[in-house]
Amino acid sequence: MQFSKRMDRFGDEVFSSLNQRRVELEHQGRSFFDLSIGTPDFETDIAIRQAMAEAAMKPENWKYALRDSDTLLDEVIAYYRARFGVSITRDMICSCYGSQEGIGHIGLVLCDEGDTVLLPSPCYPVFIAGARMAGADPYYYPMAEDNGFLPKLEDIPEDVAERAKYMIVSLPSNPMGSIGTPELYQSLIAFAKRHKIILIHDNAYSDIIYDGIEGGSFLQYEGAAEVGAEFFSLSKSFNLTGARVSFLIGNPELIAAFRKLRSQIDFGMFLPIQQAAIAAMRTERTKVRAQCDEYQARRDALCEGMSAIGWPIPKNKGSMFVWAKLPAAYTSSMDFCLELMDRAGVICTPGASFGPLGEGYVRFALVLPPDRIREACLAVQESGILMG
Numbered sequence: 001m002q003f004s005k006r007m008d009r010f011g012d013e014v015f016s017s018l019n020q021r022r023v024e025l026e027h028q029g030r031s032f033f034d035l036s037i038g039t040p041d042f043e044t045d046i047a048i049r050q051a052m053a054e055a056a057m058k059p060e061n062w063k064y065a066l067r068d069s070d071t072l073l074d075e076v077i078a079y080y081r082a083r084f085g086v087s088i089t090r091d092m093i094c095s096c097y098g099s100q101e102g103i104g105h106i107g108l109v110l111c112d113e114g115d116t117v118l119l120p121s122p123c124y125p126v127f128i129a130g131a132r133m134a135g136a137d138p139y140y141y142p143m144a145e146d147n148g149f150l151p152k153l154e155d156i157p158e159d160v161a162e163r164a165k166y167m168i169v170s171l172p173s174n175p176m177g178s179i180g181t182p183e184l185y186q187s188l189i190a191f192a193k194r195h196k197i198i199l200i201h202d203n204a205y206s207d208i209i210y211d212g213i214e215g216g217s218f219l220q221y222e223g224a225a226e227v228g229a230e231f232f233s234l235s236k237s238f239n240l241t242g243a244r245v246s247f248l249i250g251n252p253e254l255i256a257a258f259r260k261l262r263s264q265i266d267f268g269m270f271l272p273i274q275q276a277a278i279a280a281m282r283t284e285r286t287k288v289r290a291q292c293d294e295y296q297a298r299r300d301a302l303c304e305g306m307s308a309i310g311w312p313i314p315k316n317k318g319s320m321f322v323w324a325k326l327p328a329a330y331t332s333s334m335d336f337c338l339e340l341m342d343r344a345g346v347i348c349t350p351g352a353s354f355g356p357l358g359e360g361y362v363r364f365a366l367v368l369p370p371d372r373i374r375e376a377c378l379a380v381q382e383s384g385i386l387m388g
Ligand SMILES: Cc1ncc(COP(=O)(O)O)c(C=O)c1O
Pocket: 038, 097, 098, 099, 100, 101, 124, 170, 173, 174, 202, 204, 233, 234, 235, 241, 244, 245, 246
């Protein structure tokens, strides 16, 4: 069959060769410490599940939703006010089926074939896929270790900044776990204004920030809603990954355009899921904070455990991931991941799957309890892989 040339813009699924090897090993009776995929292992709160179940029992909730209900939009408004101290209005909000879907489609709203898009590198892969879907050319701005895995705006060439249509910034970052600062957001907004760039902030980990630092919203900064919007995902804060709920929140003109695009391809979010989202945003803060503490204990177990066995891994500041430089004897992250799975039974993700500057690292997702993570560190030590 002949498929579109567009499909050639997408690489092969990164997990496929790892998965293939994993299946082979499983057939041999092996089991694993799977720290590869960033889907939380925590249970979704009972109140959220109940809200969805009750809504699902009402026959009228099985029709096309067509739009975000006013109750849902008002809940987002209340959440942003209480959580971030930010005032927004209904016309500043549009739901999507997770930030993954929203970011996958945002390029279609913002740019034409051949336009330039500024993306972080390393980055979460859908940033690249979304730009490619729209036929845009990514320009990767480095998030280098020597700059704390943060963007260095002054290094973006003037001509690139001038022609860029939109820029994605995502902090806390996946895979590096770096976090933003007020100064950084202020300079990003000034940069976007100066070069007429639409700024898209992907805020997937506002509730997973460590060492007592409180996460925030891009919209807390003056001028943010003039230059862009942020994706606010419910996936990780509320263990809602499977329900697929996120919102694009910000500039009303941009939201209207995004809504227009979505209305061409969709008839609205399933009403029971809208109810689940409302219940999620009503979760007591203490529960969300306790979960963050648990992630921190996992991060500590991993970074301290690996460092103790001779693989120094600095502690990241946020997100549910740990970003580790390959041990000295290795250069290919894919080869290392395959070997780590074979020899230690530990599965992580090759850095090469996160864009051009990801090679040389691997990413661990903090999806096992601290004790299991400590066992995984022991397995790495016993495998002898760190000796080469
Ligand atoms: C940075 C980042 N953005 C977006 C997503 C996807 O979130 P959602 O579940 O809302 O699609 C993830 C998921 O891991 C992520 O790490």
